[in-house]
Amino acid sequence: MKRIRVPGSTANLGPGFDVLGLALKATSTSQKFTVCLELHIEQLPEGSSVPGNCEIMCKGEGAGTFSTACDENLVTKVALYVLRSHGIRGFPSPVRITMVSGIPSCRGLGSSAAAVVAGVMLGNEIGHLNLSKERMFDYCLVVERHPDNVGAACYGGFIGAFMKLQAPPSEPSETLSNSLDEPPKDIASYHQFPLNTDVKMVVIIPDFHLATTDARGRLPQNYSLEDAVFNAQRCSLLPGLLGETPLNPAKISEAMRDRLHQPYRMDLVPGFERVLQTMKHEVYPGLLGVCLSGAGPSILALATSNFERIAEAVCSILREAQDIRYDWQVLEVDHDGATCCDVVMS
Known part of the structure; x- marks a missing residue:
């Protein structure tokens, strides 16, 4: 076989x-x-x-x-x-x-x-x-x-x-x-790219589906020069930052910001906007940054420790916005x- x-x-x-x-x-x-x-x-x-x-x-x-x-x-x-x-x-x-x-x-x-x-x-x-x-x-x-x-x-x-x-x-x-x-x-x-071995992926998985075609349909046909440059700057630095030792949470969290897809998909994942506003590395030690996983609706937190606290905090915010089940796992x-x-x- x-x-x-x-x-x-x-x-x-x-x-x-x-x-x-x-x-x-x-x-x-x-x-x-x-x-x-x-x-x-x-x-x-x-x-x-x-x-x-x-x-x-x-x-x-x-x-x-x-x-x-x-x-x-x-x-x-x-x-x-x-x-x-x-x-x-x-x-x-x-x-x-x-x-x-x-x-x-x-x-x-x-x-x-x-x-x-x-x-x-x-x-x-x-x-x-x-x-x-x-x-x-x-x-x-x-x-x-x-x-x-x-x-x-x-x-x-x-x-x-x-x-x-x-x-x-x-x-x-x-x-x-x-x-x-x-x-x-x-x-x-x-x-x-090399990735610092301390980095783990905390994935929060909601109990609903979102087709990539639907999420992609929310995106505009054109972007401003300012937004394109904003993403290009951060995308060019993020891989290098995630491979460094020691890691720099402040730089990584800033480098994970986005203007090309997440702002247009906020309402597809109720509570996600507040997750971005609330989940800061200064408040949650070990947290590096938070984003949509792909087109969503799962949410990805890159972290080095404190996984349960980070996951439960994200789940709590999401449940306040939408009373459904959320699973979470730490992945490598x-x-x-x-x-x-x-x-x-x-």
Whole structure:
């Protein structure tokens, strides 16, 4: 049996809109969310009667919402596109794929990016294509056009990324349904930054969904020069500040301020504006800065200590604004990124 594992991710980190990403992992197996997507791939006997040669089982977070049809499930649709672009029409032999998701969906923790990366790796494995991770990154980007999340999920660590080529004119849905073409090469570039090992991610996860397309729809088509410069200044300094020893909370908290996306998404996460106003490093020792995780609605606090106090303070503010459930976890950086390995069945 083969196992593909892809970490969840957080993106933007305040000023790094569509640029900065962090791969995430749980600090222990006892935590509610594993913050990763796993595929367990088993070969079935030849001649097995399986529609599309692919039997899908879904477990974990949101399992009941995922399609078990090969041509509808995002992971297998991506795999079929990868196979099709190499002249392979469908899964060449019967397989059972068990998808185990530990990433809360539509919560700003990279669930769709993980699914796309897993799908590309699945197509590569099933088709014996021997694609490099760099080439698989190209495939990911014609489907999920956010190199920050995809780059973090694919390569792991703390990354910055930018697109080098314009996105293809076709929509990702058309690519998945119809395209026979391989993607262009070298679509994007990424760089992994060092991160001080004391930095942990406190993620506050609300019990409601927010589609990235809805959050992105709140953004303006044009920005002022002043706001663009404001973010460029902070985004250019933040990676260096987070890699320093000792860390400088005052500089980091200022460098995590944003004018390009968070101000336009405030009302999508009731209480978030007050979180930004209230959660200051001077009041909460160990806190470095607070931001939306990706497009939200999860909230990310970078911190070195005092995790429970920080998380409970954020949850308290959010509950005052909206009486719903909030979970929180302390996460670490996943340095492995997407992996595929053999698993010996016991």
